Amino acid sequence: MIRIWAIIERDLRRFRSSPTLMIVSMVMPLMQLVVLGYAFGGKVKHLQLGVLDQDHGGSAIKVRALAQAVAANAQTFNTVQYDDQAAALRDLRVGKINGLLEIPPAFSRKVMAGDNPRIALVEDNTDQFAASALEGSINQMLIPYNRPPVPARLTADATLSVVEVYPYVPYIQYLLPGTIVLAIFVSAMIGGGIIFIDDKARGLHEGYLVTPIRKVELILGFNLAGAAKAILSGLVLVTFGSIIAGIPDPLNLVRLARLMLLVLVTSLALISLMFLLMVRVSDPLVPRAIFGVLNTVLFFPSGAVYPIQAFPPWMRFITTIDPFTYAVHGFKQIILKNTGLMAISGDLAYLAAFTLISMVAATLLFRRTL
Amino acid sequence: MGAVEVENLTKRFGDFCAVDHLNFAVETGEIFGLLGPNGAGKSTLIRMLTTLVVPSEGTARINGFDVIKNPNDVRRSIGVIPQAMTSDLDLTAVENMSIFAKLYGIPREKRRRAIDALLRAVDLEQWRDKPVKMFSGGMRRRLEIARGLVHEPSLFILDEPTTGLDPVSRVAVWEMLESLKRQRALTILVSTHYMDEADKLCDRVAIIDHGKLAALDSPLKLKASIPGKNILEAGFSSVPPGWEETLRALPDVADVKAEESVFRISSNNGPRTTTALLEAVRQAGLTLTSLSVQSTTLDDVFVHYTGHQLRDALKESVQYSSSFMYEPKQS
Numbered sequence: 001m002i003r004i005w006a007i008i009e010r011d012l013r014r015f016r017s018s019p020t021l022m023i024v025s026m027v028m029p030l031m032q033l034v035v036l037g038y039a040f041g042g043k044v045k046h047l048q049l050g051v052l053d054q055d056h057g058g059s060a061i062k063v064r065a066l067a068q069a070v071a072a073n074a075q076t077f078n079t080v081q082y083d084d085q086a087a088a089l090r091d092l093r094v095g096k097i098n099g100l101l102e103i104p105p106a107f108s109r110k111v112m113a114g115d116n117p118r119i120a121l122v123e124d125n126t127d128q129f130a131a132s133a134l135e136g137s138i139n140q141m142l143i144p145y146n147r148p149p150v151p152a153r154l155t156a157d158a159t160l161s162v163v164e165v166y167p168y169v170p171y172i173q174y175l176l177p178g179t180i181v182l183a184i185f186v187s188a189m190i191g192g193g194i195i196f197i198d199d200k201a202r203g204l205h206e207g208y209l210v211t212p213i214r215k216v217e218l219i220l221g222f223n224l225a226g227a228a229k230a231i232l233s234g235l236v237l238v239t240f241g242s243i244i245a246g247i248p249d250p251l252n253l254v255r256l257a258r259l260m261l262l263v264l265v266t267s268l269a270l271i272s273l274m275f276l277l278m279v280r281v282s283d284p285l286v287p288r289a290i291f292g293v294l295n296t297v298l299f300f301p302s303g304a305v306y307p308i309q310a311f312p313p314w315m316r317f318i319t320t321i322d323p324f325t326y327a328v329h330g331f332k333q334i335i336l337k338n339t340g341l342m343a344i345s346g347d348l349a350y351l352a353a354f355t356l357i358s359m360v361a362a363t364l365l366f367r368r369t370l
Numbered sequence: 371m372g373a374v375e376v377e378n379l380t381k382r383f384g385d386f387c388a389v390d391h392l393n394f395a396v397e398t399g400e401i402f403g404l405l406g407p408n409g410a411g412k413s414t415l416i417r418m419l420t421t422l423v424v425p426s427e428g429t430a431r432i433n434g435f436d437v438i439k440n441p442n443d444v445r446r447s448i449g450v451i452p453q454a455m456t457s458d459l460d461l462t463a464v465e466n467m468s469i470f471a472k473l474y475g476i477p478r479e480k481r482r483r484a485i486d487a488l489l490r491a492v493d494l495e496q497w498r499d500k501p502v503k504m505f506s507g508g509m510r511r512r513l514e515i516a517r518g519l520v521h522e523p524s525l526f527i528l529d530e531p532t533t534g535l536d537p538v539s540r541v542a543v544w545e546m547l548e549s550l551k552r553q554r555a556l557t558i559l560v561s562t563h564y565m566d567e568a569d570k571l572c573d574r575v576a577i578i579d580h581g582k583l584a585a586l587d588s589p590l591k592l593k594a595s596i597p598g599k600n601i602l603e604a605g606f607s608s609v610p611p612g613w614e615e616t617l618r619a620l621p622d623v624a625d626v627k628a629e630e631s632v633f634r635i636s637s638n639n640g641p642r643t644t645t646a647l648l649e650a651v652r653q654a655g656l657t658l659t660s661l662s663v664q665s666t667t668l669d670d671v672f673v674h675y676t677g678h679q680l681r682d683a684l685k686e687s688v689q690y691s692s693s694f695m696y697e698p699k700q701s
């Protein structure tokens with residue numbers, strides 16, 4: 001035990017004397033949370049919508065008036081009036097407008113005749129988010145347009161009533177669980193990957209290997225020291241991240257205790273994964289070269305930024321074995337739904353089993369000689 | 371039982387034989403030097419003795435424990451200072467030592483006493499709570515020496531402890547080692563490529579070249595074992611045919627080696643040979659371009675037993691040096 005503690009003590013004393021490292025591993029993920037949260041979270045506003053009226057009839061005027069109303073109220077788009085189709089399409093191609101609402105010449109007559117009237121939306125579909133926002137907004141706009149002037153008192157139309165179980169979750173809150181796991185992972189990458197391999201290359205490990213320390217003591221020492229640093233990052237993210245993201249009652253002690261348990265188990269799982277990957281590596285370039293990719297391969301399939309259900313089957317395989325998935329799921333349950341530990345018992349069990357298997361494998365693979 | 375007993379010890383990296391069937395023993399209580407250029411196999415030998423590298427062939431016993439069968443007993447009985455400076459720069463002297471004491475499982479009170487005594491012994495008492503990054507190279511080496519002795523080993527193994535230090539620090543490190551050896555009844559195994567160090571401080575020296583043992587004895591006996599008591603190095607403006615034979619025929623000459631127009635003459639009587647040499651030069655109508663007369667050194671011993679100069683071997687070995695700690699793998 002005293003030997004394991006010696007390794008942990010050495011690592012933590014070095015960590016304490018390196019404030020830059022502490023700031024990098026704690027503050028950077030917070031910045032990432034804010035930037036990503038606001039980059040993806042907001043509603044799309046002030047798109048440029050060209051309106052080309054080739055009809056000028058009463059019905060066309062009604063469509064244009066509705067478009068003006070959206071521009072004035074929801075502000076999803078601003079309208080730009082066009083008389084010339086060629087000019088409008090040219091502006092669409094050069095990006096001056098995001099879409100063109102075209103009212104064809106015989107539109108009003110067809111409305112009067114009940115002859116399947118159509119208006120067209122020509123959209124710049126290189127930007128999927130802007131295109132679907134325009135489409136959604138104009139579809140919504142057409143609902144009141146199509147409503148009969150005198151609605152029937154009784155209707156057979158089925159309508160959908162949505163009941164939201166939880167308070168509204170802005171994107172920044174949806175992103176918080178993934179960001180916490182990412183912060184823990186960054187600490188694990190720095191502590192368990194880069195520093196570990198640099199120490200090895202500098203010959204520091206030679207100092208350990210000439211002492212009578214056992215393999216399992218070394219692996220436990222390295223893992224626990226790395227986990228201690230990752231836990232610090234995790235706790236900073238859990239508290240400050242919750243406050244920044246506007247989670248209700250962020251300092252609730254019961255919830256914080258549950259989160260601490262999950263931070264601990266996640267840290268151990270990710271640091272043990274890192275040591276398993278690095279146990280036979282001696283070239284300091286290797287961790288630096290693979291970490292960018294590793295980050296992507298583990299973070300994105302976890303469902304931290306996009307629903308798992310949208311992934312192709314091969315990616316769902318990564319999702320199934322990826323410890324990130326379980327950690328992110330656990331944090332989502334506690335942070336967004338404020339559930340108890342029972343709801344995340346499966347996540348905790350997977351992460352604990354993952355830690356155990358990784359540590360045993362790393363111990364078996366660890367070489368006591370140079 | 372010797373402190374170190376090595377039999378047929380061999381290490382191959384692929385086709386390259388770094389250590390080639392070495393046999394020697396280190397007696398308890400002596401300072402034993404391994405002398406040779408970088409790449410001679412000294413570090414690989416030390417790593418095998420300290421259980422860091424598994425031998426390809428042969429056996430080594432440290433204080434009676436086999437390095438392969440009882441590695442943990444070996445580790446407990448030796449203190450090791452690797453070639454690289456491995457102290458943590460951000461930690462203080464005491465913290466560095468305390469962590470190593472814990473790695474050896476030494477209990478708190480004993481740990482505290484051992485650290486105090488050793489920091490006093492290496493003259494770093496006033497620096498005990500200062501971070502190691504404030505230390506000079508020599509101070510860091512002294513701290514590492516103290517660190518290596520924190521568990522009171524009987525055998526102390528140091529891999530080139532003075533490489534990279536300035537001359538004053540080198541002397542300080544050696545004086546410290548000598549005094550620690552006296553106080554603690556240590557056996558010391560040390561590698562170096564400094565001839566003067568090996569000469570002055572080692573009780574016995576093993577000359578290692580290309581992984582093989584070239585010679586082994588006390589520095590005095592090694593110097594006495596080669597022909598000549600003085601070495602004359604003479605350069606000539608030109609070399610007439612049969613000049614080497616002329617030089618060999620001079621009084622008291624034991625051996626002559628030629629390197630282009632510079633001749634290395636081993637003599638049993640320096641002054642007589644020098645006088646005769648000057649007369650021979652005058653008679654042949656030559657001019658001396660350089661002349662030096664030295665007593666025999668371990669450098670001459672090295673040349674005699676290996677056939678080349680240590681400084682040349684050092685140049686050759688540059689290609690093997692690596693910033694990493696691992697032995698270069700030869701293709």
